[in-house]
Amino acid sequence: MSKSNFTRRGLLKTGAVAGAGLAVPTVFDGSVWAGSHSGYRNAPQGDTVTFGFNVPQSGPYADEGADELRAYKLAVEHLNGEGDGGCLSTFSSQALNGAGVLGKKVAYVTGDTQTKSDAARASAKSMIEKDGAIMITGGSSSGVAIAVQGLCQEAGVVFMAGLTHSNDTTGKDKKANGFRHFFNGYMSGAALAPVLKGAYGSDRRAYHLTADYTWGWTQQESIQAATEAVGWQTVNNVLTPLATTDFSSYIAPVLNSGADVLVLNHYGGNMVNSLTNAVQFGLRDKMVNGKQFEIVVPLYSELMAKGAGANIEGVYGSTNWSWTLQDAGTKAFVKSFGTKYGFPPSNAAQTVYAQTLLYADAAERAGTFNPCGIAEALEDFNFDGLGNGPTFYRGSDHQCFKDVLVMQGKTDPANEYDALEIVEVTPRAQVEYAVDHPMFAGGDLGSCNPGA
Numbered sequence: 001m002s003k004s005n006f007t008r009r010g011l012l013k014t015g016a017v018a019g020a021g022l023a024v025p026t027v028f029d030g031s032v033w034a035g036s037h038s039g040y041r042n043a044p045q046g047d048t049v050t051f052g053f054n055v056p057q058s059g060p061y062a063d064e065g066a067d068e069l070r071a072y073k074l075a076v077e078h079l080n081g082e083g084d085g086g087c088l089s090t091f092s093s094q095a096l097n098g099a100g101v102l103g104k105k106v107a108y109v110t111g112d113t114q115t116k117s118d119a120a121r122a123s124a125k126s127m128i129e130k131d132g133a134i135m136i137t138g139g140s141s142s143g144v145a146i147a148v149q150g151l152c153q154e155a156g157v158v159f160m161a162g163l164t165h166s167n168d169t170t171g172k173d174k175k176a177n178g179f180r181h182f183f184n185g186y187m188s189g190a191a192l193a194p195v196l197k198g199a200y201g202s203d204r205r206a207y208h209l210t211a212d213y214t215w216g217w218t219q220q221e222s223i224q225a226a227t228e229a230v231g232w233q234t235v236n237n238v239l240t241p242l243a244t245t246d247f248s249s250y251i252a253p254v255l256n257s258g259a260d261v262l263v264l265n266h267y268g269g270n271m272v273n274s275l276t277n278a279v280q281f282g283l284r285d286k287m288v289n290g291k292q293f294e295i296v297v298p299l300y301s302e303l304m305a306k307g308a309g310a311n312i313e314g315v316y317g318s319t320n321w322s323w324t325l326q327d328a329g330t331k332a333f334v335k336s337f338g339t340k341y342g343f344p345p346s347n348a349a350q351t352v353y354a355q356t357l358l359y360a361d362a363a364e365r366a367g368t369f370n371p372c373g374i375a376e377a378l379e380d381f382n383f384d385g386l387g388n389g390p391t392f393y394r395g396s397d398h399q400c401f402k403d404v405l406v407m408q409g410k411t412d413p414a415n416e417y418d419a420l421e422i423v424e425v426t427p428r429a430q431v432e433y434a435v436d437h438p439m440f441a442g443g444d445l446g447s448c449n450p451g452a
Contacts, residue, residue: 040370041156041451042134049104049369051076051356052111052133054124054148055162059115060242061140061268063303064348068138068162069110070341071349075356078336079106086336087357090329090385095364102363109133115140115242117147124148128155134369135160135359137352140268141242142166142215149178156451158371160355163348165267165299167218170399171440176448177371179378179398181358181391182351183431185219186439188298188318189226191404191426196316200261200294202231207259209250209274211266212239220265221439223298227263235259240266240274247274251281260288263296271297272307279311300407302346305419312409312419319405321347321387322422329387344417354386358393372448390428396435397445404431 044050053072056065078086081098088096100106109131111123120139127133136152137160139145145164152159153175161169161180165188170180196204206227210216216239224234235257240250251274254262262283266274278284278295286293297304300317323334323344333353337345345353359374362381366373379395391402406424413419433440 039450039452040372042128042132044104044132044134044369047104048107049101050131050133051106051108051359052124052127052131052136052138053108054111054113054120054127054136054138056115056140056144057110057112059113059141060270061115061163063307064140064163064268064301064346065113065115065138067303067346067349068140068352071337071345071353072108072137072356074336074340075353076106076108079357079360083340084332084336087329087332087353087386090332091357091361092384093361093365095361096357101360102367102369106360111138113138113141113144113148115144117141117143120144121147121151124151125155128152128157133157135374137355137359138162139164140348141213142169142218143213145169146173146214149173149175153177153446153449156371156449158359158374160359162352162355164215165219166215167222167439168214168443170397171218172443173214174397174443174445176375176398176446179355179358179375179393181355181393181400183318183320183402183404184399185215185222185298186433186437187404187431188219189222189224190431191318191406191424192223192296192298192316193226193230195406195424196227196232196296197230199316200291204232204261204291205235205259205289206232206261206263206296207235207254207257208237208263208265209247210237210239211270212241215267216240216265218439219298220263223263223265223296225439232261240270242270244270245273247277248281250274251277251283254278254283255281255286258289260291261294261296263298265298267299267301268304269307271304275308275311275315300420301348302344302417302420303348305409306416308409308419313411315409316423317407317420319347319407319420321350322405322407322420323350323417324422325387327387327389329385333387350387354388357386358383371450375448392428394435397440401428401432403428 113120139162297317362377366377
């Protein structure tokens with residue numbers, strides 16, 4: 001667990017470290033922080049508290065950013081007692097009641113990350129310094145998330161990461177002021193590899209195309225290690241610039257490589273374009289090494305599946321959540337989102353909605369907006385009712401652990417939002433790892449910075 005700049009009290013340890021590096025839950029006594037309304041950055045002085053929503057409103061991940069912003073606005077409505085309340089009634093904590101947070105109405109400002117780290121940092125800096133944002137949340141690119149997480153650590157505000165899948169976010173680049181609800185590349189590999197072996201066998205040769213930044217690198221490393229562990233060979237790994245829109249020149253060499261599987265470590269519009277190019281080149285109609293050629297997309301989203309259309313049929317991948325789940329939290333969120341916007345939410349939308357409620361809930365339980373009080377309330381926190389089933393926010397790296405979904409493109413979807421189906425719910429135990437796992441080594445969580 002991270003150590004704040006304040007004396008830690010009110011925490012009752014209930015046991016020692018248990019399997020896979022996961023700590024036994026901590027009982028949190030919020031009275032420690034009650035009344036701590038000063039001595040930290042942007043302490044709210046009036047009757048409102050300001051959240052900063054920093055999402056890609058332009059760039060290759062703009063579709064994900066738009067859906068995130070929809071979910072953020074819905075979360076604010078629910079926190080302020082508007083709409084049907086969404087997951088406030090299903091969330092296991094029950095600290096939130098629609099009366100704002102700590103008696104203050106939630107206000108928000110927005111920024112455009114442009115899917116660029118420099119732009120994202122500038123946007124977050126403006127929200128903190130000019131708008132008085134006490135918490136920054138957002139993302140859709142892990143490069144952006146890591147950059148903004150570092151800025152928030154320096155500035156002394158909490159960063160509730162949105163869609164960020166790189167191992168590095170809670171690995172070598174983890175920060176005490178940063179928290180991630182979304183899963184990561186390691187978890188995708190651990191969930192997918194057994195399913196891929198069952199579907200395609202253990203004698204496979206994989207060719208990887210990989211987005212050339214932190215997410216692509218760690219996603220590729222994860223899926224390569226997981227598939228090689230079940231017998232696959234890796235033929236090649238070719239890095240592609242994030243700004244690429246036509247992947248034809250990268251697809252052509254695959255035909256003569258001897259590979260019989262193409263792994264697309266791409267996301268958002270990149271994945272839609274690279275998959276479309278691969279299908280146009282006829283890869284899925286080829287027989288190679290006596291086997292049907294296959295394509296794998298390790299990280300899926302409903303928005304990507306919608307954009308890819310029929311090209312997604314039969315393609316395996318993983319997601320953090322699906323609107324088709326039948327638990328109470330998912331049903332509540334899907335109903336609220338669908339009523340407001342007219343279509344189901346993406347897994348990007350769900351994770352940012354959950355992060356917003358988790359931050360607000362931590363403030364209520366801690367009795368303060370002090371970042372160090374928020375951190376202690378979130379660390380080693382077990383919760384349920386937000387759509388992912390039982391979830392654990394590990395204190396040692398601020399990573400959430402929960403079940404992972406393996407998905408496959410449907411062959412006969414009912415509509416454009418029905419393109420993916422769940423083929424396996426991978427239990428949390430299968431995707432857990434120790435905090436010192438080699439893929440997450442390096443870096444230091446450090447101390448909470450209250451910014452004052």
